[in-house]
Amino acid sequence: MLVSVHRPTCSSLFLNPLQPSQENGHYRTVNKRRPTSMSLMGSSSKNGNGGQVSDQRLYLGMDFGTSGARFAIIDKHGMIFSEAKREYPKYMREQVDCLPSILLRNEGIRFLASLCTYVESDVEVLRYSDEFRVLVDRDIQGKLTSLFLLFRKSEETIDWIRSWKTTLFSLLEDVPVNLRPLIASISIDGTSATTIILDSNTGEPLWRPFLYNESCPDALPMVKSIAPANHTVCSGTSTLCKLVSWWNIGGANKTSAVLLHQSDWLLWILHGKLGVSDYNNALKVGYDPEVESYPLWLLSQPYSQLLPSVKAPGASIGFLKEDIRTKFGFPKDCVVCTGTTDSIAAFLAARATEPGKAVTSLGSTLAIKLLSTNRIEDARFGVYSHRLDDKWLVGGASNTGGAVLRQIFTDEQLEKLSDHINPMEASPLDYYPLQAVGERFPVADPEMAPRLHPRPQSDVEYLHGILESIARIEAKAYRLLKDLGATQVEEVFTAGGGAKNEKWIRIRERVLGLPVRRAIQTEAAYGAALLALKGAQHN
Numbered sequence: 001m002l003v004s005v006h007r008p009t010c011s012s013l014f015l016n017p018l019q020p021s022q023e024n025g026h027y028r029t030v031n032k033r034r035p036t037s038m039s040l041m042g043s044s045s046k047n048g049n050g051g052q053v054s055d056q057r058l059y060l061g062m063d064f065g066t067s068g069a070r071f072a073i074i075d076k077h078g079m080i081f082s083e084a085k086r087e088y089p090k091y092m093r094e095q096v097d098c099l100p101s102i103l104l105r106n107e108g109i110r111f112l113a114s115l116c117t118y119v120e121s122d123v124e125v126l127r128y129s130d131e132f133r134v135l136v137d138r139d140i141q142g143k144l145t146s147l148f149l150l151f152r153k154s155e156e157t158i159d160w161i162r163s164w165k166t167t168l169f170s171l172l173e174d175v176p177v178n179l180r181p182l183i184a185s186i187s188i189d190g191t192s193a194t195t196i197i198l199d200s201n202t203g204e205p206l207w208r209p210f211l212y213n214e215s216c217p218d219a220l221p222m223v224k225s226i227a228p229a230n231h232t233v234c235s236g237t238s239t240l241c242k243l244v245s246w247w248n249i250g251g252a253n254k255t256s257a258v259l260l261h262q263s264d265w266l267l268w269i270l271h272g273k274l275g276v277s278d279y280n281n282a283l284k285v286g287y288d289p290e291v292e293s294y295p296l297w298l299l300s301q302p303y304s305q306l307l308p309s310v311k312a313p314g315a316s317i318g319f320l321k322e323d324i325r326t327k328f329g330f331p332k333d334c335v336v337c338t339g340t341t342d343s344i345a346a347f348l349a350a351r352a353t354e355p356g357k358a359v360t361s362l363g364s365t366l367a368i369k370l371l372s373t374n375r376i377e378d379a380r381f382g383v384y385s386h387r388l389d390d391k392w393l394v395g396g397a398s399n400t401g402g403a404v405l406r407q408i409f410t411d412e413q414l415e416k417l418s419d420h421i422n423p424m425e426a427s428p429l430d431y432y433p434l435q436a437v438g439e440r441f442p443v444a445d446p447e448m449a450p451r452l453h454p455r456p457q458s459d460v461e462y463l464h465g466i467l468e469s470i471a472r473i474e475a476k477a478y479r480l481l482k483d484l485g486a487t488q489v490e491e492v493f494t495a496g497g498g499a500k501n502e503k504w505i506r507i508r509e510r511v512l513g514l515p516v517r518r519a520i521q522t523e524a525a526y527g528a529a530l531l532a533l534k535g536a537q538h539n
C-alpha cells in the first residue's frame with residue numbers, strides 16, 4: 001500500500017468552481033433548482049429561471065456513462081440552461097454466434113437450475129462464463145419448463161465505436177439551436193479504463209474497445225513484474241492490462257498505434273488532435289498525477305509509444321474542428337477541453353469541497369470518491385487515488401450497483417416497490433449483487449460470484465434486501481478507506497440514477513451511520529460542464 005501526503009500546486013478551481021461573478025465580485029449560489037431533465041429529443045432554451053437567454057457565454061458538458069449519455073449546458077454561475085439525454089443505439093458488430101442450443105430436461109434442469117443466479121429480462125440466466133450461458137424458462141407457477149445451454153463466441157456483439165460516435169452527434173443535434181453560438185467550451189467525461197487503440201495514421205480503431213469493467217488477467221503477471229507492488233495498474237481491469245493484452249495478442253500496426261480512453265477519443269473527434277488525455281483517465285494506464293509524468297518503469301516498455309500525452313482535466317486542447325463547428329453553428333472561439341472519468345465528474349457536480357466529504361455514485365456501478373489529504377493506492381482492495389487539484393479523491397469502483405437492479409426490475413418497479421420499504425427496518429437478506437462473476441472493490445476478486453438468492457416471495461422484501469446489501473458493500477468500502485489511512489469520512493453525497501431513491505438514501509444512512517443526502521446536482525454531465533467552464537476561463 002502506498003500512502004503519501006502531497007499537495008501539488010495548481011489552481012484549485014475544481015473546489016471553488018464559481019469565480020466571483022464579474023458584476024458584483026462575490027460568489028453567487030449555484031442554481032438550486034433541480035435540473036430540468038429533458039425528453040429524449042427535447043431540451044429547453046430558457047435559463048434556470050425561465051428567462052430568455054441573453055448573449056452570455058455557456059459551457060457544454062457531456063457524460064458518456066455505462067447505460068447512456070447526457071449533456072448539461074451551464075453559465076459561469078452554474079445555472080443550467082439546457083439538458084438532454086440519449087440511450088446508446090445497439091448496433092451489432094457481428095451476430096452472436098450461438099451454437100445449437102441444448103434442451104435439458106429432468107436431471108439436467110434440476111442440477112443447473114440450482115445454480116441459477118439472476119434474472120435477465122423474462123428468463124433466468126445462469127452465466128457460467130463468457131463462453132456460454134444457460135437460459136431457463138418457467139411456467140406460470142414458476143416451475144421450470146425448459147432450459148437452454150447456449151454457447152456463444154466471446155466476441156463483443158455491440159459496435160460501441162459506432163454507438164458512441166452516433167450518440168455524440170445526436171447530443172450535438174439536441175443542443176438548442178439558439179444556444180449553440182454561445183457555447184464557449186466543451187468537455188466530456190467517460191467510463192474509466194474504457195480503452196480504445198487506434199491507428200494514428202488513419203484514426204481507425206485497431207481493435208474493439210476494452211470496456212471499463214473488462215478484465216485482462218492474461219496481462220497481469222507482466223504488469224505485476226514491472227509495476228510497484230499493489231500499484232493501481234496491478235488489476236486485471238486496469239488500462240495497462242488492456243494495453244499489454246492487446247500488445248501480446250500481436251495486434252497489427254503496433255508502430256503507428258495510439259491508446260485513448262473513451263472520453264479522450266470522443267473529444268478527439270471534436271478537436272482533431274490525436275493522443276491527448278487527462279490525468280484522471282490516464283491514472284489506470286500508469287500515469288503518476290503527483291509528479292505529472294509516466295514512471296520510468298512504464299516508459300521503458302516497448303508499448304509505451306502508444307501512451308497519450310496528459311493534461312489536467314478541463315485544460316483547453318484546441319478549437320472545435322471547423323467542419324463540426326459550421327455544421328452545428330458553434331462559435332469560432334469554441335474550445336474543446338480535456339475531460340475526466342464519470343465518477344469524478346459526478347464528484348465535481350456534487351461540489352463537495354472539504355476533506356472528509358465523499359460522493360457515492362449510484363449509477364450502473366457503485367463508485368466511491370472520498371476527498372482526502374492523503375493519497376492511498378492499494379490494488380489488493382481495488383483502492384486508488386485520483387488527483388483533484390491539491391487533494392486526493394480516494395476510492396474505487398465496485399461491480400455492484402444499478403445495473404444489477406436493472407436486470408431484475410424496471411425503473412418504474414424500483415420506484416413503486418421502494419415506496420413500500422421501511423428504511424428504518426434492517427433486512428435479514430444477505431446478498432452480494434453482481435451482474436456476473438468478478439468484483440473490483442472493496443474486494444478485488446475476479447472470481448467472486450454473484451449472490452442474489454434465496455429470493456423471497458415478496459418483491460418488496462427482495463428489493464429491500466438488495467438495496468441494503470449494496471449499502472453494506474458501501475459501508476465496507478468506507479471502513480476500508482479509513483483503515484488504509486484516508487481522511488475519515490464525515491458526510492456522503494449521492495450521485496447517479498440511484499440518488500433519486502429516498503428510501504435507499506435512508507437505508508444507507510442507517511447502515512453507514514453517517515449523514516447521507518442527494519447532491520444538489522446528481523448528473524456527471526454537470527461536472528463535465530464545470531470542466532468546460534474551467535477550460536474556458538484558463539484558455
Ligand SMILES: Nc1ncnc2c1ncn2[C@@H]1O[C@H](COP(=O)(O)OP(=O)(O)O)[C@@H](O)[C@H]1O
Nearest residue numbers: 065066067363364402403405414496497498501
Ligand atoms: N428509483 C431507483 N432506485 C434505485 N436505482 C435506480 C432507480 N432508478 C434508476 N436507478 C438505477 O440507476 C441506474 C442508472 O443510473 P445512471 O447514473 O444513469 O447510470 P450510468 O451513468 O452508470 O449509466 C440504473 O442502473 C438503475 O438501476
Ligand SMILES: O=C(CO)[C@H](O)[C@H](O)COP(=O)(O)O
Nearest residue numbers: 191192341342343365367397
Ligand atoms: O464503474 C465505472 C464506470 O461507471 C468506472 O470504473 C468508474 O468511473 C470508476 O472509475 P474511476 O474511479 O477511475 O472514476
